[in-house]
Amino acid sequence: MDKAIQVLLNPEKLNLPDSSAVYAVFSSSKCRFVGVTDNLHQTILEHFMPNEPNIPFRYFMQSVKPKIIQFEVLPNTLSFSQREAIRENWNNLYTPTDGQASFFPREAQPQLVTI
Secondary structure: OOEEEEEOOOHHHOOOOOOOEEEEEEOOOOEEEEEEEOOHHHHHHHHOOOOOOOHHHHHHHHOOOOEEEEEEEOOOOOOHHHHHHHHHHHHHHHOOOOOEEEEEOOOOOOOOOOO
16 A cells, blocks of 8 residues: 655655655646655655756645645665666556656655545
């Protein structure tokens, strides 16, 4: 089961793991973005920053619109190509509207959490 967290207006207060993960960001009605990262917490915070390169996605993240982050923690033993394959599966499943990320090079069984 994947974890899902609703993002409130203060992203710094998110209780996200500093782990490798595949993730999808949703508005109330659709998937906006799919990515994979070595540090989920740091990457989500960076999506709120002015230097987020995906401009439509940055505007969405900085807006007051509700956001839901669904993620699955990945084992650190997966190779780059294995992580990319998982991201591609999620991309095909959710078909994000604001594009997709590739691997963010930074330095399990998920549960369901809603805040």
